[in-house]
Amino acid sequence: MKRYFALGAFLFFCFAFPSHGEGFDVARHKMVEEVLADANTTSSYSGVSALSPNVIVAMKKVERHRFVPDALAPAAYLNRPLPIGYGQTISQPFIVALMTDLMQVKAGDRILEIGTGSGYQAAILAEIAGSVYSIEIIEPLGKEAGERLISLGYRNVQTRVGDGYYGWPEAAPFDAIIVTAAASHVPPPLLKQLKIGGRIVIPLGTQFMTQYLMVVEKQPDGSVTTRQILPVRFVPLTGGH
C-alpha cells in the first residue's frame, strides 16, 4: 500500500510541476498569459491600458524559478508572491509587471531600485533599461542577489548592500526609481535624484499583500504629484461599475 502511495506521489510531482527547463518555459509563458489577462481586466482601474510590449518580453524571458529558493522552484510560475527568507518575499508576477509598466522604462534609461530582494525585479528592469542600480539593506539577501544576477549574465545591473535612504548619488539622476523596501516616508534624497519627468513607483502594504501602488511624478517645476493605484478591478460601491 505504502509503495503505491510513494509511486503515486512521485508521479504527481513529476507531472504536476515542471522539473526541467522546457517545463519551466511552458509554465512561464502560461504565467505571462495570466498576467496579461489580469492586466487587461484591471486596465481601467490601474490606468495601465495594456502592458507595454517590452514588459511582456521581459516577463517571458526572465526565469523566475532561478530567483526563488530551490524548494519553491516548482511554484515559481504561480501568479503569487513567494517567501525568499529573512521575512522578505518575491512579489507577485502581476504586481511586478504592473510596477514595471508604471515606471515607463525605455531603452537606455537609468533606474534605481531600493530593495533588491531576490533580484527578480532588477532582472526584469535590466531587460528593458540601460542600467539598473539596486541597493539591498539585508546583507545576506543582497549578496546572494548580486551573485545571482552576475551568474545570470546581467552586466547592466550594479548591486550594493547598504542603506538605501540616500539613494546612489554617484549614478544619479535617474529616469525612474522603485522603492520596494518598506519605509514610513519617501526619502527626500531619492526625490532629488529623480530626473524632471521621472517617476518613483512604491508598492504600499505588507509582505504578501500589496495594498496599493503609488506613482510619484516629478513635474517640470520640480514639484511632485502622486497617483494612487488600486491594482484590482474593484469599485467600493455596489452597482458602481
Add this chain to the structure above:
Amino acid sequence: MMSRPPFIAIGLLSACVLAYEVLLTRLFSIVLWHHFAYMIISAAMLGYGASGTALTLMKEMLLKEKISPHFGAVYVIAAVALAVLMPAAFLLAQQIPFNPLELLWDNTQPAKLFAIYLLMMLPFFCGGLGIGLVFAHFGKQSSRIYACDILGAGLGSLGVIGVLFLVPPHQVLTALAALALLAAAIAVVELKMRPKWLMELFLVMAVLATVALPEIPVHLSPYKDLSQALNIAGARVVEKRSSPLGQITVVENTRVPLRDAPGMSLNATSEPPPQLGVFVDGNGPSALTRFDGNLAPLAYLDQLTSALPYHLFERPHVLVLGAGAGSDVLQALYHRSAEVDAVELDRNVIDLVQHRFNDYAGNLYSRPDVHVYQAEARDFVNASDTRYDLIQVALLDSFGTASAGLYGLSENYLYTVEAFQTNLSRLTPGGMLAITRWLTLPPRDALKLFATAVSALERSGAPNPSARLAMIRGWKTVTLLVKNSAFTASEIAAIREFSSTRSFDLAYYPGMRADEANRFNILSQPYFFEGAVALLSPQRQDFIDQYKFYIEPASDDQPHFFRFFKWNSAVELFALREQGGMALFDWSYPLLVATLVQAIAASALLILAPLALSRCRRTLPSAPVALYFLAIGFAFMFMEIAFIQKFVLFLAHPLYAVAVVLCAFLVFASVGSWLTGHSQNARWQTANKVTLAVIAMGTLSLFYLATLPNLFQALIHLPDAAKIIISVALIAPLAMCMGVPFPTGMMRLANTAEQAIPWAWAINGFASVVGAVLATLLAIHLGFAAVILLAVLFYAVACGALRRFA
C-alpha cells in the same frame, strides 16, 4: 473504592491548565499576531471535551478488570503528561512553518493551522483527562470536585497575570510544568498510592524543571516588524521589558537609523533626528526620538497630516491619547502648545522614556509643561474633568497589544460613537478632536471614522454636523478634525493653506467644492470627498449599505471598529485574489469563521464521533439530557465572554477585565456549585433549584444590561481597587446562579443514569469549544447585549430539558 477525591491535586491541575491557556494567548501574540487568541480558547475546550470521550472509552476498557486499582495511576500519568506537553506542544507548534499572511495564497497553510490547533489541544486533553477521571470516579461528590476544579481555574487565570508582571512568558511556561509535577506528587499522597517514592520523584522532577530546563525559545514570525528591523545590519536590542500588557523591545541602529515619519509630505526636505524603535510584542515601532530641547530638528513633525490641528490654535492645551514613546508629545511641543497631558497605558513604556532613556528623550516626560498619566485612554477621558483645546489621537490602535486580549476580541472602545461624544464633551468651546489613521484604499477607516463623528455630533445635539467636520489625506495617512462648534472662515483658510503647501489633499471641509478634491494624490475617483458628502446627506444609510466594506459606526455594544468585512465583497475579492484583490480581503474575519468551522469539525470528530462509534452508542443520553448539557455549555460561554466585554470599559483594560471577570465568574460559580452540593438533602427538587437559579440570573442579566452603562459612568472616578471590588460584587450573584446547573445535572445523572455522565461531559465540552468562538462571532454581528440575552434563552431551554430528564 477510595473515599476521598484528590481535592488539592485537582485544584492545582486546573490552575495549571487555565494559567497555560492565558499564557498561550500571550505567547501566540508575541510569535504571531493576536488573531489566534480565540483559537487557543477553542483548542483548550476541545482538549477538555476530547478527554471526556477518551475517558468513556477507557472506562469501558478498564471496567472489565475493575477500574479502581488503575484510577490513581491514570490520574498521575495524566498530570505528568500535562507537565511534559505544556512546553513540548508549544515547542512543536513553533516548528510548523505556519504563516498567516499566506493563508489565502497557499492551500497548505490551513492544514498547518489545523495541525497547530490539534497540537495545542493535547495539554488540555491531559488536564481534562485527569479532572474528568476524578468526576467519573467520584460522581456522587461531583459538586465538591467541581468547586475545587473551578476554584483552581479561577486562581490560575488570575495568578498567571500577576506572575507575568514579574517573569517573562517563556519562563512562566517552565514554572507551569513544575506546578503540574507538584500536582502529581500531591495526588500520590492524597490517593495513598504506592510506591511512596513516586512523590519524591515528582518533586525532584518539579525542582529540576524550574532549575535545569533550558530556556524555551520563542521564535517571532519573520514577517513581524521586529524581525524585519533586526535583519537590518547594525540593529541591536538595547532594552527588553515584559508585562502582561506586552513584551517591549527597544532597538537601536546607528548604521541605518529608524527614521520614523509616517506619511511625511513629499515636499519636505527634513530628515528625522536619531530615533530608537520601541516594539511591543514585535509590532510597531513607536519612535523614541532624540531630543535636546532644540525644536529645529523636529521640523519633520510639521510635515505630517496629524500636524493640521496645531495650525488652527495658538498655544493650545493638548491631550495626547496613546502617547507611546512620545512622538505626538514632541509634535505638540514643536507647535508651542501651552501644556500637554499625555496618556499611555503601559507603565513600562513610560518608564523607558522617563528613566532608562531620559537623557536621550531630553527629559521629555518630566518637563513642567508635560504631564504623563498611566491610564487607558477612554478611561482617562471618562474620569477627567479638565477641558482641552485639542485631543490628539494619532495612529493609535487603542489597547495596542493588549487588545490582543484574551478571547481575542479585537474590540476598540476609542473609536465608538459614545467615545467620540465623551471626547467632544471634554473640549473647551472651539476645541477639537483630531484623529489620524493609516490610509486604506478604497477608503475604509477614514469613512468609518467620519460616519462615527457624524453620529456622535447628531447624538450630542449639534445643530449642523457638516459645519464641524474637516478631513485631509496625505499619501499614507488621513486626519479627521471634529470641532465642537462650526469651523470659522479663517480656520478653513488655514486648513487649505496647510494642505496645499504640503501636497496633502482636502477630503472634506464645510463648503468644499468638488473640484478642490483629488489634486495632489490622485485617485481614480475622489472617493474620500464623495464618501464624506454622502455620509452627511440624507442618503447616508443607503451609502453605508451599498458600500462594499462595513463602515457602520462602531458603538460600545459592538465596538469592532476594525471590522470592514462584508460577505458579498469577500466573495468578489476572493475571486480577484490573483488580480490584486488579496490585500483588500480582510482575513481576520474569515479566520474567525474558519476557526468556528474547525472547532465544530474537530469537536465532532474527537468528542462526539468516538463515543458514537463505541459501545456507548447503546448508552446514548436521552434528548433532554443532551439538550441540557449543550444549552448550559453555550450559555456559560456566552455569559462569560459578554460580561468580560461589558466590564472592559469599567476596569479600563481588557486584560484586567478578563482577569477580574473570569476569576469572579469561576470562583463564584464554584461557590454556587458547592452550595448546590450542600443543599442535597433539602426538600428542593433539583429541577426547581435550576429553575430558581435561572430566573435569578435572567433577572440579574436584564437588570445589568439596563443599568450597567450608567452605573459605570457614575463610578468611573473611583480608584482601581474599589472598581475591582464593585465588579466582583456585581458578578458574584450572577456567577453563583451559573454554578448551579452543571453539578445539578451531573448529580441527577449520577443518581439516575450514571452511564450517561461521559456523554454529558462530552456534550458540554462540545458546546464550550464551539461556544467560545460563536460568542465572538455573534457579538460582532449582534452586539454583546444580544449575546447575553441568548445566554438567558439557553438557560431557559435547559430548565425545560431538565424537567424531562429521566
